[in-house]
Amino acid sequence: MRRVLPALALPVVLIAAWWVASAGSTSFFWPPLRTIVEAFPRTWTADPLVNDVLPSLARLAIGYLAAVVAGVALGVAIGSSRTLRELSEPLLEFLRAVPPPVLVPVIALFAGYTGWTSKIITIALGCVWPVLLNTIEGVRSLDEVLRDTARSYRFGRVATLWHVVLRGASPRIVTGARQALSIGVILMVISELFGADRGLGAAIVQFQRGFAIPQMWTGIILLGLIGVALSGLFRLVEHRTLAWYRGLRQAERGA
Amino acid sequence: MTVILNVDGLAKTYTGHGREVEAIRDLTFQIHKGELVCIVGPSGAGKTTLLRCVAGLLDSSGGEIELDGASVKEPPPGMAVVFQEYGRSLFPWLTVRKNVELPLREKGLGKADRRAKVEAALDAVGLRDSADAHPWQLSGGMQQRVAIARAVAYEPSVLLMDEPFAAVDAQTRADLEDLVRRLWLQLGVTVLFVTHDIDESVYLGQRVLVLSNRPTVVLEDVRIDLPDERDQLGTRSSARFSELRGHVYELIQLAKKGHRPASPPSAG
Numbered sequence: 001m002r003r004v005l006p007a008l009a010l011p012v013v014l015i016a017a018w019w020v021a022s023a024g025s026t027s028f029f030w031p032p033l034r035t036i037v038e039a040f041p042r043t044w045t046a047d048p049l050v051n052d053v054l055p056s057l058a059r060l061a062i063g064y065l066a067a068v069v070a071g072v073a074l075g076v077a078i079g080s081s082r083t084l085r086e087l088s089e090p091l092l093e094f095l096r097a098v099p100p101p102v103l104v105p106v107i108a109l110f111a112g113y114t115g116w117t118s119k120i121i122t123i124a125l126g127c128v129w130p131v132l133l134n135t136i137e138g139v140r141s142l143d144e145v146l147r148d149t150a151r152s153y154r155f156g157r158v159a160t161l162w163h164v165v166l167r168g169a170s171p172r173i174v175t176g177a178r179q180a181l182s183i184g185v186i187l188m189v190i191s192e193l194f195g196a197d198r199g200l201g202a203a204i205v206q207f208q209r210g211f212a213i214p215q216m217w218t219g220i221i222l223l224g225l226i227g228v229a230l231s232g233l234f235r236l237v238e239h240r241t242l243a244w245y246r247g248l249r250q251a252e253r254g255a
Numbered sequence: 256m257t258v259i260l261n262v263d264g265l266a267k268t269y270t271g272h273g274r275e276v277e278a279i280r281d282l283t284f285q286i287h288k289g290e291l292v293c294i295v296g297p298s299g300a301g302k303t304t305l306l307r308c309v310a311g312l313l314d315s316s317g318g319e320i321e322l323d324g325a326s327v328k329e330p331p332p333g334m335a336v337v338f339q340e341y342g343r344s345l346f347p348w349l350t351v352r353k354n355v356e357l358p359l360r361e362k363g364l365g366k367a368d369r370r371a372k373v374e375a376a377l378d379a380v381g382l383r384d385s386a387d388a389h390p391w392q393l394s395g396g397m398q399q400r401v402a403i404a405r406a407v408a409y410e411p412s413v414l415l416m417d418e419p420f421a422a423v424d425a426q427t428r429a430d431l432e433d434l435v436r437r438l439w440l441q442l443g444v445t446v447l448f449v450t451h452d453i454d455e456s457v458y459l460g461q462r463v464l465v466l467s468n469r470p471t472v473v474l475e476d477v478r479i480d481l482p483d484e485r486d487q488l489g490t491r492s493s494a495r496f497s498e499l500r501g502h503v504y505e506l507i508q509l510a511k512k513g514h515r516p517a518s519p520p521s522a523g
Contacts (some may be wrong), residue, residue: 022470145343148312152330152336153409165358168350244348244389251391 017166036221039214047173048203056200057226059116059190062122067184068177071128073175075135076165085136096133099191100126100183108194119191119199126187130179138172139165173243174238181234182219185227256287257443260309260413264318267304273346278304280470282318286413291439291446293456295503296466296474297511302449305471306417310336311369323412332362333412337419341399351377352386355405362409375406379438396427399436407438408458416448420455429487436485453507457481458490459498465506467515474506474516 015033022032044053078084104122111118142165150164166173192201204219265282268275271341278301280372286292298303309312309320311330320327322334335358338344345354355376359369377383380400390398406414416435420428432455439446450456456463463477481490490496 143343145338145340146346148307149336149338149344151312151359152310152334154330154332155358155361159357159361163346163349167346169347244391247389248347248391 004069008106008190022191028211029213031217036214040218040221041176041190043215043218052095052203053200053226055116055198055220056188057130058190059119059199060123063120063187064127064180066120067127067180068126068131068210070124071131071180072135072173072174074168075141076169077137078179079136081184082121085140092129092133096129101173104191104194113194114197119188122191123184123187125166127184128251129182131173131176134172134179135169136177138169141172171242174242178231178234178238179229185230189223256289258285259288259323260286260447261321261328262309262318263321264303264306265315266303266317266322267308267313268316277382279308279315281472284464284473284476286445286447288412289443289445289507290462290507291436291448292451292462293448293460294463294466294469295450295456297455297468297507298451300466300468300510301415301420301471302451304465305466306415306447306449310415312335312336335406335409335411335414337399337402337406337414337416339418339421339480341395341419341422342390343396344402344450345389345482347389347391347404350387350389351382351393351401354401355408360411372408372410373499376404376447379407379441380404380434394427396431399423399431403431403434403438407442407444411444413445413447418444418450419448421451426465428455435459435488440483447471453503454491454500457496457503458485463503464501465503465510467510468513472515473515477503 013147021031022030023034075211078088100122103125104118107118107121108127111121146164148166150160155164189204191201193205200219200223204216204223207213207216207219262282265279266277267279268277268470270276272360279508282305284292291410292305294302294305297482304313308315309327311320311327311334314328322331325331327334337487339411346357349357352373356369359372364372373386374383377386382400382404383395384470385393385397385401390401393401402419423431435446435448438444448456450459460479462477463473467474477499481493481495481499
């Protein structure tokens with residue numbers, strides 16, 4: 001309770017301020033918050049939830065998970081081999097500097113504008129970089145003594161990969177995955193801005209073009225809520241897998 | 256007595272950045288089954304290089320290392336290593352029990368067998384109550400006990416210890432030295448113990464191999480004829496201990512000055 005209260009305090013204050021400040025608003029683009037809240041349940045009924053929100057989230061999940069799997073797999077390979085690292089480093093730096101939204105039209109050329117494929121590829125291509133680069137760094141900076149220990153006890157390939165490399169790199173992998181998640185949410189929306197018919201991002205754009213301003217605002221709020229929910233979910237996973245890391249860090253600070 | 260570890264003419268030269276550094280020139284010695292042998296030498300004598308070569312973690316540039324009659328080219332099955340950096344050689348994401356158990360699982364032991372060996376090893380080092388803790392929850396001395404338990408549970412032909420107590424405080428160090436003596440007497444393991452501490456080498460060993468400075472050869476193979484039952488107070492204040500300690504000390508001083516044996520001594 002003591003930890004939840006401060007986390008809620010600021011949002012409550014800001015919402016109250018928004019409510020009060022916008023209460024008498026007659027501006028078309030800044031409707032009173034009250035109007036927006038009233039529009040929310042009318043806008044997000046079962047049909048848009050099933051046909052817009054869920055498909056968007058499904059595409060996000062597929063693209064994100066594909067990026068995490070590919071990023072970790074490639075990252076372990078590159079991080080474990082000096083040659084591979086030296087070969088790929090300039091290329092990776094170049095590719096990661098290209099903003100993923102720029103790629104949307106290019107991807108659409110190959111995968112089509114409307115289907116799921118182009119959107120999933122967009123999300124995956126954007127999410128893969130933080131995972132990949134963090135995994136490479138995590139694997140590269142694995143303790144030599146741990147590697148020697150694994151070698152001297154003749155760990156097999158699977159045990160070395162699972163118990164030494166992946167577990168050892170997991171704090172960095174999680175850092176990358178967290179960065180990737182917020183990129184993924186952004187790209188989920190952006191991928192729908194160009195010629196998509198349905199989806200959360202497409203719905204927001206359609207509201208805006210149809211001058212349904214309160215509805216547009218509800219869409220933005222819904223996006224924010226999804227972001228909070230996803231980061232909460234992520235924290236839960238992180239809390240379970242990295243308990244040892246928190247303890248280790250605390251012990252090191254105490255010593 | 257059977258020779259369990261045979262090091263014959265071992266040489267190691269590091270090359271890199273256009274420079275060659277000859278760390279080990281010609282090391283020859285043998286360790287028999289059940290012996291506790293200490294290796295001591297001045298700092299920079301290539302002790303760690305020697306140990307890493309023997310452990311199969313480092314390729315040698317010449318000579319031959321045989322464990323149980325088989326040539327060592329990679330980490331051999333019958334070897335366990337306790338590293339100096341205890342905090343970095345334990346897996347922080349595993350509990351103490353899992354740390355000890357994992358090598359046994361990789362060795363292919365069944366579940367019941369593993370459990371029995373893990374329990375016995377943790378019992379032997381006095382860590383039965385900490386089995387479910389993570390290594391970082393333990394003190395430095397206890398962490399090194401975990402590493403020792405892991406090595407002992409593995410039941411190696413030779414247990415290699417690389418300055419294992421260099422990073423713990425003096426009291427803990429004395430406790431751990433007695434632990435090594437006790438485990439050696441109880442379990443009959445063969446131990447090769449590398450240290451830079453002259454007192455420690457004399458207190459622990461049956462033999463002390465004194466190394467020259469780099470490029471390294473064996474200066475002298477000192478037999479430690481102290482009784483098997485040793486204790487920190489009595490043994491260390493005995494006249495014979497002082498004599499042996501003095502002798503090894505003089506050898507180290509000679510080694511530091513660059514003294515080398517006229518011809519490579521034969522081990523044994």
